[in-house]
Amino acid sequence: GDELVIRLPSFSLASNFSLVRVVPNTPFISSDASWNFNNPGLTLTVTSEIEAETPIQIWISSTSGVRLPVSGVEKNQKNIIISTNAVSGPVVGYPITACPAVYQQGSFSIADLKFDSIGSICGSVFGGFEPPGYNSSKVLDSIVCQEGFLGKGRAKSVTRIYFRFQAAMRLYPTDEISLYLVGFTGGYGRSQFEVKSSPNGTIHNASWDRQQQVLTMTVAVFVEEFTTID
Structure with a gap:
C-alpha cells in the first residue's frame, strides 16, 4: 500500500x-x-x-x-x-x-571553421657546376612548382574544410548538423562522401547540396553535451 x-x-x-x-x-x-x-x-x-x-x-x-x-x-x-x-x-x-x-532550442558554445586550399607552391632551384666542382647552394634562374595545400584558404580554389564545434545539448545518431556555405561551389547536384572526425567515428557521412549551398553532416553515435568535435 x-x-x-x-x-x-x-x-x-x-x-x-x-x-x-x-x-x-x-x-x-x-x-x-x-x-x-x-x-x-x-x-x-x-x-x-x-x-x-x-x-x-x-x-x-x-x-x-x-x-x-x-x-x-x-x-x-x-x-x-x-x-x-x-x-x-x-x-x-x-x-x-x-x-x-x-x-526547446539547442545552441553551440563553439563553432569554428577553417580552410586549407590547394594551390601551386613554387620555389627556387639550387645547384650547378662551378670550378672546382658542384655547388648545391647556387640559385639557378629556373623555378620548380608543385600543387599542395597552402595551410590557409584562397578564393576560387578547391579546399579542405575543418569544422570544430561543441553542442550545448546531447546529440543522437541520425541528428544532422548543417553548414550553410553561401557562395561556395563544386560538385554536381547533391553528392555524398565520408569525413573524418574526432572522437573517431562521431561523424563519418556528409552530403553537399550545390543548389542550396548546404553541407550536412550526420551524427553516427551518441554524443554527450559539451563534447568538442573536430
Whole structure:
C-alpha cells in the first residue's frame, strides 16, 4: 500500500484519463499508475514488500501520453522530485539525482571553421657546376612548382574544410548538423562522401547540396553535451 510519487512540473498528459500504464522491473509495483492533473506527476503503488536498497526501474511508454514541457527540461532539474509515504521511512521531496537536458532550442558554445586550399607552391632551384666542382647552394634562374595545400584558404580554389564545434545539448545518431556555405561551389547536384572526425567515428557521412549551398553532416553515435568535435 506504500506509494511513490514523482512530481513532474510542467509535464502534461495527452489523455483525459488519469490511468497511466507503466512497466516496472519488479512484480511488487502495480503497472497501473495514476496521473495528477493539478500537480503534474505520477503516483505508483507498491503491492508487496520490497527490500531496502533494491534497484527499481520504471519504464513508461510513449503511448502512455506523457508529454515533456513546452519549455524543455534542464539538466538534473531540481524541482523534479520523488516522495513516498513508506511506513518504514517516509521521504518528502527528494530531488532526482540525474536527468538529461531537453532544450526547446539547442545552441553551440563553439563553432569554428577553417580552410586549407590547394594551390601551386613554387620555389627556387639550387645547384650547378662551378670550378672546382658542384655547388648545391647556387640559385639557378629556373623555378620548380608543385600543387599542395597552402595551410590557409584562397578564393576560387578547391579546399579542405575543418569544422570544430561543441553542442550545448546531447546529440543522437541520425541528428544532422548543417553548414550553410553561401557562395561556395563544386560538385554536381547533391553528392555524398565520408569525413573524418574526432572522437573517431562521431561523424563519418556528409552530403553537399550545390543548389542550396548546404553541407550536412550526420551524427553516427551518441554524443554527450559539451563534447568538442573536430
